[in-house]
Amino acid sequence: MTSVEISLYDTAARTKRSFEPLEPGRVRMYACGPTVYDRIHIGNGRMFVVFDILYRLLRAVYPEVVYVRNITDVDDKINARAAERGVPIGELTKQTTEFFQQDAAALGNLVPTIEPRATDHIAEMVQLIKDLIAKGHAYEAEGHVLFDVPTMPNYGSLSGLDRDALVAGARVEVAPYKNDPADFILWKPSTDSQPGWDSPWGHGRPGWHLECSAMSVKYLGPDFDIHGGGLDLVFPHHENEIAQSRCGDPDHGFARYWVHNGYLTSEGEKMSKSIGNFYLVCDLLEEFPGEALRLALLKTHYRQPIDFTKAGLTAAKSELDSFYGTLHKFADVTAATVTADEVLAAVADDLNTPSALTHLHQLRTKLNSCDPNNPNEEIAELKGQLISGGALLGLLTQDPEAWRRGSAPSKDDTAIETMIAERIAARSAKNFAEADRIRDSLVEQGIILEDRPDGTTDWRRRA
C-alpha cells in the first residue's frame, strides 16, 4: 500500500474530485461490461483498459478493492444475432463471453473480482421492479412495466439533460403504452421464441439498465464508490440506473463517483464496417501484440477522444521494443522492490497515463545511461521503478527475452546461433565481407544483430 491522493473526474459533479472510499481501506467499483452478442472492438477495449488502470491504481493504494464487471447476456441484439446465425441464444452468449474474456486478457487486463451475469439475477431484477411499483415509480401497461420518469424530480442530473430537451430531441417514435415520452422499459413481454421468465407481469424479460442496478446493489451494496463506463452510457443507461436504484431505495445514494471514458475514432473516422476501419480486438491481435494495443490506448488520456490507427500501433510497438531492449540489457540486475512514485502520482491524478508514460521513458533513459557490467544499487533502483511503474499500467510484464525473440522459441534459433558463431569467427579473422554476408542473410530472415562491446553478439526478431 502506498499513500497517495487520488483524484478522479466525476461526471456528476463535472469536476475533478479528491477520492475517498466510503469504507476506509475498501473500495467498491462497478464497470458496465459487454453485451455478449459479438466480439469486442477496440473502442470496447479502450473502456476495459481504462477501468483496469483504475483497478490497478486502487489496488496499489487500498488494501481491498472489489471490482464488479457484469456480463449482459440478455438483450434484443443478442436475440437478433442468434436468430441471424441460427444458433441457440445460450450458445451464442457462452461463446461470446469466452471470446470476450480472451480478448480482455490479451489486452493485459486483470480479471475483475466478480463478473456477474444478468440471466443469473432475474429474481433480483423482478424484486426491484416490484419495489418501484410499490413506491409509485413504475406502472404496468400492455404487458410492459415502465419507469415513470415524471415521478423522479431530478431525473437527468447526471447527463445534464432536462426532460423537455429529451422529449424535444427524441429521435424515436414514442411507444403508445408510455404515459410520458421519457419513460423507459423495466420489463417487456417475450414470445415463445424469445428468452423469458415468469413474473407478476407475465412471461417476459428485463429491459436494459435494470441488470446493473440489481447486480451492483447485490455485490456492492446500496451505496458504493465508483461506477463507470463509456461516455455514451451517461445517457440513457447510467441516468436510468440512477433513477431505478435511487427510487427503488430512497434511503441510499447509489454510486458516489461517476467515471466515463471518451470515445474513439479509427483512422480519422467513426468506426464503420463499410469504411473498413472497424477493428475487432481479435483481428488486431493477428498483427500486433496485445501489449501494443494497450499502450496505444494509454498514450491518450482516457477522457480525450482518441483516433486509433495502425500507424499508432506501430509506434507503440516500437516504444515497447525500446523498453524491453533496456530490460534485456539489464537482465542480470535484480530489480529493487520499490514504488515508482512519479508514475503512481501521474496515474493517481485522474489517470494521467500519458504523463505516467513520460516518467517511464525518463526512467528508461536514465537506466540506459548506466553500465550493465557494473551493477549497483542505483541500477537496481531504476530497474525496480521501471518494472513497478510498468506494472501499474499493466505494461512490461513479459519476459524481455521472449519479447525480443518472439514468444515461441523457434526451431530456427539454433541455426541462428550457429550463423552468429560463424560471423564472430569471421570478424575476429577480420573477414568483414563474410561477416556482413552472414548478417545480411539473417536480416533477410528478420533477424537483427547487435554486437556488444565484449565481443558477443545479441539478436532479436524484427516485428
Add this chain to the structure above:
RNA sequence: GGCCCGGUGGCAGAGUGGCUAUGCAGAGGAUUGCAAAUCCUUGUACGUCGGUUCGAUUCCGGCCCGGGCCUCCA
C-alpha cells in the same frame, strides 16, 4: 434547436499565468570495422479576434473549425 467536449511543433500527445514535457520521425555528434542498439546535442508549437494582466498557449468573451450526446451504441 438544447446540452457538452476539443483545436498544442512534421506526427502523436501532456501540461503550465512568466522557467517553453515526453515519444516517434528529421538533423548533427559519440560509440561501432561497418551496422544495430544506446547516449548527447538540435526543433521557441499552442485555431482566430478582442479583453484582464507587468506578462497568456494557459483566465474571460466573441468568432471559425472539428467531434459527441439528446431513449437501448463502450
